[in-house]
Amino acid sequence: MIYMIIMGIESSAHTIGVGVVEGRKILSNKRKMYPISNKGIIPSKVAEFHSKHIPSLIRDALAESKINIEDIDAVAYTKGPGIGACLRIGQIAAKTISRQFDKPIFPVNHSVAHIEIARIMFNMHDPLVLYVSGGNSLILGIINKPFRHYHVYGETLDIGIGNALDNFARSANLLPAWGSSVAKVAEGGKYIAMPYNVKGMDFTFTGLLKYATDLLAKEKLPDIAYSFQETMFSMLCEATERALFLLGKKELILCGGVAQNKRLNEMLQSIADSHGVKFGVAPDQFNADNGAMIAVVGLEMLENKDHYTLSEATIDQKFRADKFEIKWQL
Amino acid sequence: MQKYRKLNEGAEAVIYASNFLGIDAIIKYRAAKDYREESLDKMLRYQRTKKEAKILSVASQVVSAPKVLFLEKDRIFMQRIKGTNLLAILQANTGVIEKNANLQLQADKNLFSKIGSALAVLHGNNIVHGDFTPANILVDKNSISIIDFGLADISQMIEDKAVDLLLMKRAISNQQYTAFLVAYRKGYNKAPEVIKRLEKIERRGRYQERTLASTTEK
Numbered sequence: 017m018i019y020m021i022i023m024g025i026e027s028s029a030h031t032i033g034v035g036v037v038e039g040r041k042i043l044s045n046k047r048k049m050y051p052i053s054n055k056g057i058i059p060s061k062v063a064e065f066h067s068k069h070i071p072s073l074i075r076d077a078l079a080e081s082k083i084n085i086e087d088i089d090a091v092a093y094t095k096g097p098g099i100g101a102c103l104r105i106g107q108i109a110a111k112t113i114s115r116q117f118d119k120p121i122f123p124v125n126h127s128v129a130h131i132e133i134a135r136i137m138f139n140m141h142d143p144l145v146l147y148v149s150g151g152n153s154l155i156l157g158i159i160n161k162p163f164r165h166y167h168v169y170g171e172t173l174d175i176g177i178g179n180a181l182d183n184f185a186r187s188a189n190l191l192p193a194w195g196s197s198v199a200k201v202a203e204g205g206k207y208i209a210m211p212y213n214v215k216g217m218d219f220t221f222t223g224l225l226k227y228a229t230d231l232l233a234k235e236k237l238p239d240i241a242y243s244f245q246e247t248m249f250s251m252l253c254e255a256t257e258r259a260l261f262l263l264g265k266k267e268l269i270l271c272g273g274v275a276q277n278k279r280l281n282e283m284l285q286s287i288a289d290s291h292g293v294k295f296g297v298a299p300d301q302f303n304a305d306n307g308a309m310i311a312v313v314g315l316e317m318l319e320n321k322d323h324y325t326l327s328e329a330t331i332d333q334k335f336r337a338d339k340f341e342i343k344w345q346l
Numbered sequence: 347m348q349k350y351r352k353l354n355e356g357a358e359a360v361i362y363a364s365n366f367l368g369i370d371a372i373i374k375y376r377a378a379k380d381y382r383e384e385s386l387d388k389m390l391r392y393q394r395t396k397k398e399a400k401i402l403s404v405a406s407q408v409v410s411a412p413k414v415l416f417l418e419k420d421r422i423f424m425q426r427i428k429g430t431n432l433l434a435i436l437q438a439n440t441g442v443i444e445k446n447a448n449l450q451l452q453a454d455k456n457l458f459s460k461i462g463s464a465l466a467v468l469h470g471n472n473i474v475h476g477d478f479t480p481a482n483i484l485v486d487k488n489s490i491s492i493i494d495f496g497l498a499d500i501s502q503m504i505e506d507k508a509v510d511l512l513l514m515k516r517a518i519s520n521q522q523y524t525a526f527l528v529a530y531r532k533g534y535n536k537a538p539e540v541i542k543r544l545e546k547i548e549r550r551g552r553y554q555e556r557t558l559a560s561t562t563e564k
Contacts, residue, residue: 207383207385207386209385209386209389212386212390215476215497216476216477216497246382246383246386247386250381250382250383250386253381253382254357254358257357258357258358260357261355261356261357262357282381283381283382284381286380286381287381290380
C-alpha cells in the first residue's frame, strides 16, 4: 500500500518546526526554539530567528525522512492562532513549496493539530479534551452542528495557564522562566491555601497569580510554587471532571505544552481511572509545538480531498479551535 | 454510605436516598477526591457543604426548595421533593408539541412564569443559583421546586444574577423564555438592570461564540 507523504510547518510562537509524516507514521520531527530570556519575547526578533532557521530545518527533516522535496504529496502549515509575524514565516515557506513544486497546500488550526495527533495516536472517536498551553486553556468536545468542530465547553476567562506559570516564574526569578522551572522548585513544598476560582466549566487564573506573587516576600518559594501549581491544576481537574459527567464522555485527552507536566498527568489519570474513562497523553515532543502534528491534520485534509488555492492560504492570529471545520470522520 | 441507595452521581457529589426521623430524605455527600491535595480537598468539600446548607436554609423559606434536616462536615441530609425533572419533560415533549399547540403553549406559559417568579424571589433575597438550568427544576402537577444549590452564592452582583438568566435562556425556547422573563420582571425590582447586563454578557466575544450550540446538546 502506498501512503501519502505530508510536510507540516509550525511557526506560531517561539518554536519553528518541520515534520514529515507518511500515512500514520512520523518520519521526522525537527524543531528549533527561540532562546527565551527572562523578559519574554519580541515578535519581530522571533520571526527573524524563524526565517533564519527554516531552510535548514526543511533540509534536515527531508534528509532524516530519506526523501526529496519532490516526493511529498502536500504541504501543511499553521494558519493560527499565534503571533502574526511568526505565522507569516511558516505560511511563506509553505506557499513557496506549494508553488515551486506544485503541491497542494493546507492551512491548519494549531490547537486542533495538538488534539488530533493525540486522538489518532490513541485511536479515540469522541474524546473530551483538556488543552493547556501558554495562551490557551480549553475544555473541548466534538459537536456536529452547525458544522463538525471542536466545541469549547469551558475555558479560561482571563489568561492561559502557561502564561500564568511563566509570569510567576519571572516574578520568582526562576530561569528559564517557564512552567517546568516552577514544577522543579515545587517539589517537596507544603500546601498553603490560595484563592480557588472555578465557575461551572470555566476558570480564572489572574487572582491566584497575584496572590502567589505577593506571597513571594513572605513565604518559602517551594511552598508557594507547590501551592500555586496544585491550586491551578485542581481547578482544571474539577472543570474537566464536571464536563466528563455532563457530556458522558468515555475518552479523555490531555494536550498542549503544559500537558508535559507530570503532576497534571497524574491527577487526570486518577480522575479517568475512577470513572472508567480511557486517558491519553501524547509523548512530550508532540505536546511541545511541532511540525508533525500539522502534517497529521494536513493528511486528514488531503485524504478528505479538501482543496485550498494559494490565495486561500492565509494566516489568522485569532483562529479559535471552534472555527476550524473538521470535515473528516473521527 | 453503603447502606443507602444511590440515586444519582454527579462530578462533585453523590445523592443517596434516606429516611430522616420518618421524613423522606436525600443525602448529598461530597466524597473525597484522591487527585487533589488533601488539605485543599477538605477545605473545598467542607466549605461548599456548609455554604450550600446555609443558602438552602434561606432559600427553602422563600421558594419551594429542599429543607435542610441535618448537616455534617461533608454531607447534607435534606427533604426529598417530589416531582419530575424539567429537562426530562422538555426532552419528552419535543415532537408532540404541535398536537394541541394552544394547550401546550398555555401550559408552558404558566410553568415558565412560575419559574420566573421563583428566580425573582431568590434574586430579591440576593441568592444566585449558579446552575439555573431545567435539570435543576422539579415539576409536580402545577407547582415547581428548585433543587441543587451546589453552585449557589449569596451575592448582590448584577453580573451573577444575569448569568442565572443566561443559563435558562440558552436551554429553553424563545416563547418559554418570554413567559419566564415577564414573571421575573414583575417579581424583582432590579430586573431591568439584570436584563441589561445579560445583553452585555451576550455581546462579549467568548460567550457570543459559545452560545452557538447549547451545552445540553451532545
